[in-house]
Amino acid sequence: MSLNFFILLQLPEAFVIDLEKLDQNYQSIQKEIHPDRFASFDDEAKLESIKKTAQVNDAYQTLKSPIRRAEYLLQLNGIDIHDEKYTAVPQDFLMQQMEWREELEAEKQNKVALEKLAHDIQKNKNEMMSQLPTFFDNKNNLNDAIKVTRELNFIEKIEQHINDALIEIV
Amino acid sequence: MALLQIAEPGQSTLPHQHKLAVGIDLGTTNSLVATVQSALPVILKDMDENSLIPSIVYYGKNETKVGHEALPYLSKDAMNTIVSVKRFMGHTRSDIQNPESFPYTFDDASQDIQIKTSQGLKHPIEISSDILKKLKNIAEVSLCGEITGAVITVPAYFDDAQRQATKDAAKLAGLNVLRLINEPTAAAVAYGLDQQKEGVFVIYDLGGGTFDVSILKLQKGIFEVLATNGHPHLGGDDFDQAIAEFIKNENQIDQLNHEDKRSLITHAKSLKESLTKDLSAKTIIKLSNGKEITFSLNRESFFKLTHDLVQKTIQPIRRALSDAKLSIESIDGIVMVGGATRMPHIQSEIKTFFKKELLNDLNPDEVVALGAARQAHTLAGNKSDQDLLLLDVTPLSLGVETMGGLVEKIIHRNSTIPVAKAQEFTTYKDGQTAMSIHVLQGERERVSDCRSLANFTLTDIPPMVAGAAKIRVTFQIDADGLLSVSAKELSTNKETSITVKPSYGLSEDQITSMLKQSFEKADEDKKIRALSEAKIEGEQIIIAVQNALNKNGDQLLSKDQILIIENAIKTLSSSLQTNDTDAIIQHTKDLNLLTESFAAKLMDQSVENALKGKSIDKVNL
Numbered sequence: 059m060s061l062n063f064f065i066l067l068q069l070p071e072a073f074v075i076d077l078e079k080l081d082q083n084y085q086s087i088q089k090e091i092h093p094d095r096f097a098s099f100d101d102e103a104k105l106e107s108i109k110k111t112a113q114v115n116d117a118y119q120t121l122k123s124p125i126r127r128a129e130y131l132l133q134l135n136g137i138d139i140h141d142e143k144y145t146a147v148p149q150d151f152l153m154q155q156m157e158w159r160e161e162l163e164a165e166k167q168n169k170v171a172l173e174k175l176a177h178d179i180q181k182n183k184n185e186m187m188s189q190l191p192t193f194f195d196n197k198n199n200l201n202d203a204i205k206v207t208r209e210l211n212f213i214e215k216i217e218q219h220i221n222d223a224l225i226e227i228v
Numbered sequence: 229m230a231l232l233q234i235a236e237p238g239q240s241t242l243p244h245q246h247k248l249a250v251g252i253d254l255g256t257t258n259s260l261v262a263t264v265q266s267a268l269p270v271i272l273k274d275m276d277e278n279s280l281i282p283s284i285v286y287y288g289k290n291e292t293k294v295g296h297e298a299l300p301y302l303s304k305d306a307m308n309t310i311v312s313v314k315r316f317m318g319h320t321r322s323d324i325q326n327p328e329s330f331p332y333t334f335d336d337a338s339q340d341i342q343i344k345t346s347q348g349l350k351h352p353i354e355i356s357s358d359i360l361k362k363l364k365n366i367a368e369v370s371l372c373g374e375i376t377g378a379v380i381t382v383p384a385y386f387d388d389a390q391r392q393a394t395k396d397a398a399k400l401a402g403l404n405v406l407r408l409i410n411e412p413t414a415a416a417v418a419y420g421l422d423q424q425k426e427g428v429f430v431i432y433d434l435g436g437g438t439f440d441v442s443i444l445k446l447q448k449g450i451f452e453v454l455a456t457n458g459h460p461h462l463g464g465d466d467f468d469q470a471i472a473e474f475i476k477n478e479n480q481i482d483q484l485n486h487e488d489k490r491s492l493i494t495h496a497k498s499l500k501e502s503l504t505k506d507l508s509a510k511t512i513i514k515l516s517n518g519k520e521i522t523f524s525l526n527r528e529s530f531f532k533l534t535h536d537l538v539q540k541t542i543q544p545i546r547r548a549l550s551d552a553k554l555s556i557e558s559i560d561g562i563v564m565v566g567g568a569t570r571m572p573h574i575q576s577e578i579k580t581f582f583k584k585e586l587l588n589d590l591n592p593d594e595v596v597a598l599g600a601a602r603q604a605h606t607l608a609g610n611k612s613d614q615d616l617l618l619l620d621v622t623p624l625s626l627g628v629e630t631m632g633g634l635v636e637k638i639i640h641r642n643s644t645i646p647v648a649k650a651q652e653f654t655t656y657k658d659g660q661t662a663m664s665i666h667v668l669q670g671e672r673e674r675v676s677d678c679r680s681l682a683n684f685t686l687t688d689i690p691p692m693v694a695g696a697a698k699i700r701v702t703f704q705i706d707a708d709g710l711l712s713v714s715a716k717e718l719s720t721n722k723e724t725s726i727t728v729k730p731s732y733g734l735s736e737d738q739i740t741s742m743l744k745q746s747f748e749k750a751d752e753d754k755k756i757r758a759l760s761e762a763k764i765e766g767e768q769i770i771i772a773v774q775n776a777l778n779k780n781g782d783q784l785l786s787k788d789q790i791l792i793i794e795n796a797i798k799t800l801s802s803s804l805q806t807n808d809t810d811a812i813i814q815h816t817k818d819l820n821l822l823t824e825s826f827a828a829k830l831m832d833q834s835v836e837n838a839l840k841g842k843s844i845d846k847v848n849l
Contacts, residue, residue: 068839083839088637089617090834093646093707097377097406097607100772100820103827108706110831112648121645225546 063117063130073131073194075121083120125214127192128207135200139208146172151209158216162223171226176220183213236332247376249406249608250367251414254359254380254394256314256437256463256733258567259283260594261363262601263371264610269418269601271594272370280593281366282437285358285754287345294362302494306331306486308345311464313359315437316341316352317397318390331486350742353397360401377406377606382411383438385623387669388681388711395708406607408708411435411622412442413453414599415565418590420446420601427560428454432578432586434541434568437463441545443552443559449615455552456623457544457785464500470808474533475513475523488515495523503530503636504570512769531573538577545581551642556582558818563587565595609771612704616679619644621717624707626681628668629666635773635834638703641671648704652718656808659691665701667713686715686724699724760814768806773823776830780837784829796822 064071067083087097093113096107120126130141147155158179165171186206193203253260258280271279278296286298294302301309310332316324321341327334327738335342335349342349360380367375380403383396390410390729398405411429421426426446433440440458444451472492476482484492502509508526515521520701521755549556559646562578569575579586590598605618621642627635628651638649653663666684668677689697698718705711715724773793781790800815 066835086838087835088450088619089615090838092405092617092829094617098768098771098821100611100769100827102820102824103776103830105770106827106831108646108704109648110835112485112704113649113709114835115644116649164475170514190451200415225543225550228579 061113061117062134062135063120064128066114066117067121069121071131071154073124073128074076074143074191075127077122080118082119084114108178123186123212124190125207128194128203128210129157131194132200135197137200137204139204139211144204146210147208147212148205153217155212155216162216162220166223167227169224172220172227176217176224179213179217183217186210199213235668247608248367248371248373248407249379249601249604249610250363250375251602251604252360252363252380252403253376253411253414253600254314254356254363254382254397255283255466255469256312256435258361258436258441258593259359260597261367262597263595264375264601264605266374267402268465269422269598269748271597272367274366275369280345281312281359281362283359287347287356289346292347292358294358294813303487303491306490307333308347309347310350310355311341311356312437313352315461317356318387318393319352323681328676339391339667342680352399353393356397356422357400359680360398363828364401371700375403377404377454377604377608379407379409379414379600379607380405381411381414381600382408382459383435383460383812384412384433384442384456385438385441385460386709387624387686388461388709390460391709395710405708406604408710409600409603409618409799410440410442410453410456410620410709411438411596412440412456412565413444413451413618413727414597414603415563415595416442416444416446416451416619417616418569419563419599422598423589424673425561426555428558430545430562431544431565431583432541432562432569432788433565434574435463435566435721436568437461439463439532439544440506441548443540443631445556450617450619452619453621453644454554456621457547457548457551458623459540461543462537462540464566466537467500467571468493470534471499471525471530472539474522474525479521479523481801482520483514488780495686499525500530503527507645527572534573536572538574541574542577542581546625561587565592565596567593569570609775613744618710620707621645622647622709624671624679626667626671626679626703626705626711629675631667631822634673634772635668635670635675635678637704643705645705645709647708648702650700650702653699653701654695655689655692655697658693660694660697661689661691662687663689663699665704665713667711681711684713688722688724689717690720690722692719710753737801759807760808761813762816763804763810765831766800766812766816772798773797773819776823776826779830780833784826784833793819793822 067080069075069080090109091107093104093107093111096103101181120130139173158175163174165175186209189206190203193206232285239731249263251262260271260279260281260757262269273279274281276296281295282299284298285304286301286305286630288308293564298309302311318444324334324341333344335344359393364375378398380392380394380398395405395408396707402640407642407684412433417431429444431442431444438458438460439462440456442456443454445454463571464577475492475496491513495513499509499511508524510522510524513521513523524822545702559582562582562584564575569592602616622639622645625637625641626639627637630636638651639647647691655663664683667681668675668678669681672678674760683818687700687701699799700715700718701715703711703713716722777790777793796815796819800819803811803815
């Protein structure tokens with residue numbers, strides 16, 4: 059049984075969280091339980107400290123990223139967005155995806171074009187992100203939240219590919 | 229009854245124990261050892277006032293010489309004089325692509341790298357441990373006492389095998405490793421604490437044989453690594469090599485013996501160093517056949533010759549920035565670390581890239597060891613006025629082999645350590661009781677493009693129909709950046725046994741036998757050693773338990789429980805006054821057993837108290 063990340067970091071279980079408080083709580087816990095604090099303790103305490111710190115790190119990384127946080131909230135509601143049940147993607151988003159990917163392939167060497175593509179995608183992403191708080195407000199119907207979180211997952215991947223391509227351009 | 233003597237948290241209650249802890253920078257070309265004295269980190273020097281100890285080991289028939297004493301043998305007996313052994317750490321024989329370029333003979337029968345010397349076969353771990361022994365000795369002579377613990381630095385981009393090899397070398401040298409820390413992080417500690425800097429910093433660390441770049445956020449004693457990247461085989465050595473090749477080509481020398489090759493490299497190195505301050509440099513090389521070569525090189529040609537090497541460091545910087553999601557503009561400072569960063573074209577190239585002045589305030593050769601000393605001081609439990617905390621990351625992604633020779637990532641690069649991730653596996657045959665998991669490190673998708681770390685074989689899986697067994701495998705990377713794996717069958721809640729076949733390095737048995745050999749060689753009285761080890765362990769556990777009790781014993785344990793533990797401490801304390809090894813070991817075990825479940829409670833309590841906004845240390849004091 060793993061502990062609820064929100065409880066662990068003492069934040070209300072919601073999509074919109076106080077990021078400053080997240081940082082503060084994370085750092086206060088780290089200061090107490092990090093393995094460096096137990097370097098002169100026995101092996102048992104050292105091991106427990108590693109386990110607990112790993113858990114706190116996981117919780118922090120999950121809650122810090124809005125997309126991971128959204129996934130986690132859905133998971134707490136019994137929804138695994140990577141499950142086959144949810145693989146269907148709306149036609150228009152699929153088309154949009156393919157367009158972006160084609161452009162990435164075609165402009166792999168073109169820094170200006172890639173930066174513009176990244177900028178466009180970023181805009182799209184921001185729009186979708188801004189919808190999430192409302193979607194999560196409606197606890198009885200999380201279908202929109204599922205859809206947008208899944209789409210954001212795709213967007214995150216393509217963003218990574220664009221970044222990788224940009225790094226390769228000398 | 230009153231709780232035990234109350235001491236500052238992390239501090240010993242025993243008055244005679246001021247702990248001597250050192251930081252060691254085990255470098256490709258040079259190594260250093262440092263400690264904290266009167267709250268300031270200082271480099272410890274050998275008898276001849278040297279602070280930089282060349283990472284060179286000479287294996288003569290009857291003697292081993294390390295550091296400056298080994299230097300003369302470079303050109304006299306190249307075959308038995310090992311340099312840059314760090315490049316071999318965590319590698320196998322098949323990783324060496326051009327064995328003929330080395331003056332050594334490698335043992336072809338072994339999968340490991342084994343170098344034939346006049347003292348027999350030497351493993352890189354043994355060679356490194358000889359360097360570490362030398363450093364330990366310098367420290368002990370200089371500090372007049374036994375070293376209780378050491379922090380050893382490794383390149384941030386070192387993989388699991390290279391880290392494990394370093395830790396094994398330390399073990400073999402008889403050092404108690406408090407922590408392995410990353411070189412750029414150590415440098416940041418020296419900068420952050422000694423210079424009181426805050427903000428986002430890039431540490432550019434070009435050593436003798438490795439290149440690292442780390443991006444850190446410094447604030448209020450917390451050093452948070454945001455991303456790290458690097459190149460496992462790029463350093464000052466490559467610049468020497470480039471010059472040496474150039475000299476060879478210009479003078480059309482092709483037949484060179486090993487001593488000549490070494491001498492060429494030595495001359496190349498001195499040319500490189502001269503060009504740091506002068507616009508041109510000249511050298512005269514005497515070859516073993518009596519021929520003399522006069523060679524001069526100016527800065528411009530040197531820069532042109534090595535331009536590609538400098539450029540190779542740019543890509544990792546861009547990757548690190550991208551992973552940290554930062555732009556050049558958001559960087560507050562760039563710290564230059566490693567002797568190789570003295571080269572003027574590196575300075576100007578990096579300055580141009582970041583459009584910012586570089587920080588060169590601290591000696592680039594010493595800064596890593598100084599930071600490591602600071603961390604060692606804190607970890608050993610000496611009181612530190614700074615609330616120092618390092619949050620480092622794992623440099624490479626970790627994954628397992630799946631169908632079709634692909635790698636599925638389980639832990640992503642730049643995850644803050646310690647990190648643990650679980651993955652569930654299932655059987656594909658009815659009644660299957662064992663399975664093998666191939667663990668790899670690297671960023672690429674194909675198994676063949678990643679570095680194989682180990683094969684874990686899970687056995688004792690309860691026989692079930694195919695797909696019914698659910699085996700949860702937990703991959704854990706600890707604060708040293710080292711991997712461990714555990715597995716459990718979920719439906720039966722049974723731990724499955726794991727045997728590890730590391731792809732590199734030494735097995736536990738090999739280490740034990742090497743340790744035994746080295747003790748025998750040292751001709752030590754084993755009984756005395758066993759007694760002193762038992763005493764140290766006994767003393768350590770008393771301190772550990774007292775620390776734990778002082779932290780929040782009264783919140784977690786009943787008065788009776790505390791009383792029992794106190795009695796066990798008393799029993800152990802009195803046996804520590806005797807020379808009865810068996811009794812000490814037994815009483816240590818007893819105390820250990822009594823406090824076993826205490827640790828988990830302590831950790832949960834710590835989290836709770838941290839969030840109540842009150843530190844346990846303060847509550848109890």
